[in-house]
Structures are given as structure tokens and as C-alpha cells.
Amino acid sequence: MTAVRPTLIALSVAxxxxxxxxxxxxxxxxxxxxxxxxxxxIGNIMPYxxxxxxxxxxxxxxxxxxxxxNAQGGIRGRKITFISYDDAYSPPKTVEQAxxxxxxxxxxxxxxxxxxxxNSAIQKYMNTEKVPQxxxxxxxxxxxxxxxxxxTMGWQPSYQDEAHIYAKYLIREKPGAKVAVLYQNxxxxxxxxxxxxxxxxxxxxxxxxxxxxxxxxxSIDNHVxxxxxxxxxxxxxxxTPKFAAQAIKKIAEIGWTxxxxxxxxxxxxxxxxQPAGFENSQGILSAAYAKDGxxxxxxxxxxxxxxxxxxxxxxxxxxxxxxxxIFGYGxxxxxxxxxxxxxxxxxxxxxxRQAASLKDFVPDTLLPGITxxxxxxxxxxxxxxxxxxxxGEKWELxxxxxxxxxxx
Amino acid sequence: xxxxxxxxxxxAAVEAVPKRAMTLGYGTSLVVLAAxxxxxxxxxxxxxFQMTMLLIYGLAVLALNILTxxxxxxxxxxxxxxxxxxxxxAILMEHAGMNYALTLxxxxxxxxxxxxxxxxxxxxxxxxxxxxxxxxxxTAMPQLLKLGYFEHWTGGVQGLVVTxxxxxxxxxxxxxxxxxxxxxxxxxxxxxxxxxxxxxxxGRAFMAIRDNEIAASAMGVDVALYKTLAFGVSAGITGVAGxxxxxxVQFVAPDGYTITLAISLFLGMxxxxxxxxxxxxxxxxxxxxxxxIAEGISKGLSGAVFGVLLFLVIFxxxxxxxxxxxxAQQLIGKLKKN
Numbered sequence: 001m002t003a004v005r006p007t008l009i010a011l012s013v014a015x016x017x018x019x020x021x022x023x024x025x026x027x028x029x030x031x032x033x034x035x036x037x038x039x040x041x042i043g044n045i046m047p048y049x050x051x052x053x054x055x056x057x058x059x060x061x062x063x064x065x066x067x068x069x070n071a072q073g074g075i076r077g078r079k080i081t082f083i084s085y086d087d088a089y090s091p092p093k094t095v096e097q098a099x100x101x102x103x104x105x106x107x108x109x110x111x112x113x114x115x116x117x118x119n120s121a122i123q124k125y126m127n128t129e130k131v132p133q134x135x136x137x138x139x140x141x142x143x144x145x146x147x148x149x150x151x152t153m154g155w156q157p158s159y160q161d162e163a164h165i166y167a168k169y170l171i172r173e174k175p176g177a178k179v180a181v182l183y184q185n186x187x188x189x190x191x192x193x194x195x196x197x198x199x200x201x202x203x204x205x206x207x208x209x210x211x212x213x214x215x216x217x218x219s220i221d222n223h224v225x226x227x228x229x230x231x232x233x234x235x236x237x238x239x240t241p242k243f244a245a246q247a248i249k250k251i252a253e254i255g256w257t258x259x260x261x262x263x264x265x266x267x268x269x270x271x272x273x274q275p276a277g278f279e280n281s282q283g284i285l286s287a288a289y290a291k292d293g294x295x296x297x298x299x300x301x302x303x304x305x306x307x308x309x310x311x312x313x314x315x316x317x318x319x320x321x322x323x324x325x326i327f328g329y330g331x332x333x334x335x336x337x338x339x340x341x342x343x344x345x346x347x348x349x350x351x352x353r354q355a356a357s358l359k360d361f362v363p364d365t366l367l368p369g370i371t372x373x374x375x376x377x378x379x380x381x382x383x384x385x386x387x388x389x390x391x392g393e394k395w396e397l398x399x400x401x402x403x404x405x406x407x408x
Numbered sequence: 409x410x411x412x413x414x415x416x417x418x419x420a421a422v423e424a425v426p427k428r429a430m431t432l433g434y435g436t437s438l439v440v441l442a443a444x445x446x447x448x449x450x451x452x453x454x455x456x457f458q459m460t461m462l463l464i465y466g467l468a469v470l471a472l473n474i475l476t477x478x479x480x481x482x483x484x485x486x487x488x489x490x491x492x493x494x495x496x497x498a499i500l501m502e503h504a505g506m507n508y509a510l511t512l513x514x515x516x517x518x519x520x521x522x523x524x525x526x527x528x529x530x531x532x533x534x535x536x537x538x539x540x541x542x543x544x545x546x547t548a549m550p551q552l553l554k555l556g557y558f559e560h561w562t563g564g565v566q567g568l569v570v571t572x573x574x575x576x577x578x579x580x581x582x583x584x585x586x587x588x589x590x591x592x593x594x595x596x597x598x599x600x601x602x603x604x605x606x607x608x609x610x611g612r613a614f615m616a617i618r619d620n621e622i623a624a625s626a627m628g629v630d631v632a633l634y635k636t637l638a639f640g641v642s643a644g645i646t647g648v649a650g651x652x653x654x655x656x657v658q659f660v661a662p663d664g665y666t667i668t669l670a671i672s673l674f675l676g677m678x679x680x681x682x683x684x685x686x687x688x689x690x691x692x693x694x695x696x697x698x699x700x701i702a703e704g705i706s707k708g709l710s711g712a713v714f715g716v717l718l719f720l721v722i723f724x725x726x727x728x729x730x731x732x733x734x735x736a737q738q739l740i741g742k743l744k745k746n
Contacts, residue, residue, distance in 0.1 A: 048703070048707055048708065050668070051666075084707070085703065086703045088668070088699075090664055091657070091661050091663055092461075092653065092659075095658070096458065096696075104452065104454050104455075117664075118663075120566060120567060121567070121657065121664075122659075123569075124569055124658060124659075186554065187565040
């Protein structure tokens, strides 16, 4: 791989020289480093090793997707060169790898780099160098800040958007609810809690109790008991899978029957609902934005079929039930859309301009009705989710697609 | 005495070489120095950044080398001292508006105190038990940094962004290059000070403790004092390295200072050669570049490839870079004779 790259660069430089010396109608073609007539270089950083290595599947999906694009002739004849490095989820390593990609490999942009702390570490650098940091793979709301960081953009709905939706639902369906919140004491939990409070707005007094836990705690039973004692009739669980399952189980054990809402992070049937017991999980609410690879209702869906064909031909070892694979596919499709919109003006500024003017774009793996929209003042591509309820042994979507934005 | 401890003492006995062998000859030192000074003039900013990180991790490995190679104590907790140094610099720069250069001595002093205090309970432990105690420190540190109590200063899980300093006096130099020479100057100063420390009375006391604690105390060495002192010095240097690291990376977050960092530093020390100070830079190069090489060989199995490479190094040259240096020296000697 490394041995091939210099030759590719040499080749593309040679071609670029020929193109310019010919002096034909190439005038409107504009390139920044990393783009040429023959290729577009995209950089990416993933935790292939270390504590978060399960997310490495996203990087592998992206690579497979670009392989498919190249096999189909590339973007307007330009092949995608996808360079993905490992940072083991360590911020100092992310900085090193980002600089290696931007200054060493001279990529056009960074795409779908994973993690909140890791992306925070390079955000200032990317914005100083004016290199796009596109479709960051993290649910933090801080990526939607075009005024201060015009070169950074998120992709998935932020935790705050999701929390707004739950607040809206509760205000509408259960206005007298006494809400108890259990949240994880880290950036994920806090971002989410803030979203929930903002969502309730002047009805924030509906939250009657809050408890936080540390990931190092072996059990969260005492927090659940405390929340019940506060007299709440609604339970919002901002937890990661292991703790989500514990909470559901404990609630059943102590004979508490609140309306339960759990975050999208912990909706895995095999990882949360089953261990907590299906009999304990009936009626739990959550929200989703992407199709579930395990759900039979998408068997005949054309988008899902395209996704499965891709898996079969280009990424056979990928697991269709793994939400990281579905995530990577949708993000890669969005990236390709932006590059297509760029036309022959492959400058970094134009890439950001196009990324900020997506209108009603629908990747194959998003739920019907959910679309990607951005504008120069809105750097949050996906802001909609649909509520779902656990019934039997699977999730059932219900109601309309809801927007997480507070203004709507 | 446990079996492990005996092995350690044995290994240390092998390391008990004349003090001159702890450093490089003048000629070699000058060549290395010239290379370190001249290379940045010809390479990209990114390479300069990597070289800066090389020096910074080199300092941290050197600090561990003084502790383990010098006084024979183990530590898997260097990442905690590194984190304290990094956060001290970052907080002083961002909240107190202090000049970056001034934050480093503060970071060093705070870490010295921290290490000295930690050295007190560590006195009762030795060998693998001490390693485990320091391990606990390294595991606890990222969580302590996340505590809501300190969040106003540390930024909690979100971390703190640090502003990179410009070259002073309007020098026509990029930020990266300036920071590199700044780091190089500090590294050289600390290196020379460390060499002198090990050659001094205190250094001899460290080594006496390393080689045989009972004999050392019979000779009148204050074992408790010198053991804690070694911890303090080591922590202080690691703190300075941490502060420099925060400035170079421009960001501090709890995730950057996990136990993985402590193990990397330990690894760097072993690969560079325990007790051989110039080896620190070789060890640092190993922990920065070999993961990149491993990743280039196989992305999915980068961890396994790294393991194989590490195994090869330990198997072929158990005494690390120092052994390579000695072999090279002998070869050159033979060539000269012929």
C-alpha cells in the first residue's frame, strides 16, 4: 500500500502537468492538495486497536464502500484513495495521525474520524489549517458550531437532539409526568441531560430526580432504588448497554412500573433487552434514525437491498446486525454525495460549501422520512428520529418522524 | 525474597557497569546532537512535530530510566505523573494566562512533590509489589481527572485546548520548529543534569541501593531518603515532559493518559536498555514509530504485529539498544585493528 502511493502521486502529478500544459478548456477545474483529475484523497482516523476497537468496523465499512465506488468508475472519473490510520482512541495519537494525513499524505479532507475526545483534540488544528473535518463520528452537539469552527461538521443526530424528542413526547403525551433521570457521568451523559432539560424548557420542573453513576461502579441498583423513592412515574435511562440492562432488571425486581425511555445507544436487542429479560422490557420507549439490520420489515426495502448487495460483494465479512456497519455505509454515501456535488471544483472551501448545502438527501440506511439537510448556519446533517416501542422480541416504530431541533 | 525479585536483582547486577558506560562518548554525542539540530531544517512540519514528540517521550523514558536503571525501583505509574504535568501546564496557560515556558518548572516541581510523597508508602514495597502499587496510580488518574469537583479547571471529559506558542523575538520560524528547538534545549539540559546526577554522590547512592539494599544501608546510605528522592526526581522530569507534551499536542484529556501510556513508557525503557540513558531516545522512537509500522503491515492485526516485533526485539537483543550499541562498538574496534 505504502509502496504504491508515491507512484500514484507521481502519476497524478504527471497527468496534472500534461493537463495544464495542454491548455484546453480545463480552466474551471480547481484543486487543492489531495485532489486531481485522477484521484481524490480522503483521510480517516479510527480506533482499530485499544478500548474502542469495536468501532473499527466503521473504518472497514468505509474502505469497502470506496472500493465499490472505484470499481464502479469513481466520482466523475476520479478514483478515491482512502487512507485510514489507527489512533487506539488516544487523543495525542489522533493529533499525530491527523498531521500525518494532512501534511504527509496531503489528503483533501478528513472524514468520519471517530470519538469525542479524539476529534476535540484535532478540531483547532483542522480549523487553523482550513482542512475539512467532515461528518465526525460522534454524537456530541459541539460539532454543530459553524461560527467558531467552520471546517468541522457532525453527521448523526446529536444526543441533545434525541433528548429533545423524548422531552417533546413526554410534554405531549404525559404532561403530568414526574421524570426520574439516571445518567452516566461523562460527556455522553451530560450532553444528553442538558438536551433533556433544554427540551423541557419552562417545564423542567417535571424532572423530579437525577442520579449519576460512574462506569467504574459494579452495580447501579442503589441509584434505581433512590429514583423510585423520589416518587417518579417516568424513568429516563441515559446509560450504556451494560447499565441499561441492569436498570431494567432492577426496576422489575423492586416492582416499580414507570414509563421507561432508554437512549438509542442501548437499544440492542441481543445486548440489552435479552439480558434484561424480554418480560421486563415490554413497552420500553426509545428512538432510532437508521434501519435495523435484524428487522424483517426491511427485507423488501430497496435501500436495504442495495446495502445487502454491497455487503455481499465488497464486505462479506461485515455483520449486517452490527450498527457500526450500517452507520459507516450511510456516512460514506453522504460523503460521496458531497463530492459529486463539488463537480470539478475540488477545493477545500468548495467541499465545505457543498457539505453545508445538502438538501433532502436520503442515504439507503436511514429510516423512511428522515432526510439530511444542512445550511451555512446548520452543521447538523441528521436531526430527526422516530420513536419506537419494544414489543415481543423486537422494536416497533410508531408515530411520525420527529425533529430534534428546538425551533420546530 | 520472591523469585521475581531475585531475577530483577540479577539483571541489575548485569547492568552494574562502570558509570562511563551509562552515556555515549563525546564524538558520538556530538554527531547525535548535530543530527538533532540540523534535521528539522530539511523536513516538513509534520516530521518536526514527530521529532518533538520523540524528544518528549524520550524525556519521560529517561525519567523512568533514572528510577529503574538508577535506583532499581519499578513504576508502571509514570502516566499519572505525565498527566499531572500536562494538566498543570495546560491549566496555568489557559486559566491563569501564564507563559508556557514558566509553566514547565511549576509542572516539574508539583510532580516532584507528588512523586516524593508517593515514594513514602512505596518504601514498604519492592519489585512486583511496587509495580502494582504504581499501576493502581496510573489506573486511577484518568478517573480523578474526570471528577466533577475539579471540572471547572480540568474541563472534565471534554479536556482543555491549549494554545501553541509562536516563536519569540519575531524569529522567522514556524511554531512547530520553535517548539522543537525549545524542547531540544530542555531535553539536553535535563539529559546532562541526569548524567551528572548519576555520577554524583546521590547517583552512587541510587546504584548502591539498586545493587544491594542491605549493603548500601550498612555503608551509611539513607535508603529511605534516596529511594523517595529517586521517585521525586523521576516524577519531576516526567512532569516536565507532560507539560511539553500538552503544549505540543495542544490538547489535554483524561483519555490521553491511560495505563497504555505508562506501559508504553516502560516498554520504551526496556527496548532502549535499562540503565542506559541514551537508550531513552531509541525506546521513545520504538513506542512512537513501531505501532505505525505495525499498522502499515496489517491494519486488522496491528496489535499482533506489534507484539511480534516486540518479541523479536526482546528475544534477539534482551538488553535493548544498549546491546546493539556495544556490538557496534566492538565491530568498529575490530575493523580498526585490521
